Amino acid sequence: MPRFLTMIRVDEKNSPEGGPSPEMGERMGALLEEITKAGVMLETAGLTPSAQTTQVHWEGGRLSVTDGPFTEAKEVVGGYSITQCKDKAEAVEWAGRFLRTHDEQWTVTAEVREIIEG
Template structure:
């Protein structure tokens, strides 16, 4: 079955002020339990703030490093999930359910892309 990566994009400055409603953690916990029991969720996690990150760039034959925060970027990857689904439609449905679990006042976006499987070397 194909694997998909869901990159969760957030506005880091706005997210700092978000207050989840009391049932948010309960809804998210129930969804994570369901998606894990279905064998779809392979891995998921949030990411630390960009202030703790470093961007590494290769340009004109040189490596460059830029420490966060990345204030010039409005939206950043705030988390990810790796899903194993029968097809993209199923991956999109699980992602829809994940996003719909968030409070209506939040803005959260997900980019869903299939993971390109590399052929395994033969011994």
């Protein structure tokens, strides 16, 4: 069965101050419990804010390392999951359900990509 990486992209500049509401946390927790019990969720986690990011870049035979914050970034990866689904349609359905747990003032995008197996 294929595995999928879902990257959750958030607009940090327009995210609600104080983070998720308690109700949003409850909805998210219930969905994560459901997807785990269904045997779909393999791994998930949130990520630190982009201000704490370090980028490692290779160009022209040279390596550079730059610490955040990165002001040009509109959306950043705020979290991820690795799921095992019967097909991409199922992975997209779970991603959509996750996005719907967010309160209306959030701007969130899920990027779903199949993992290429060895």
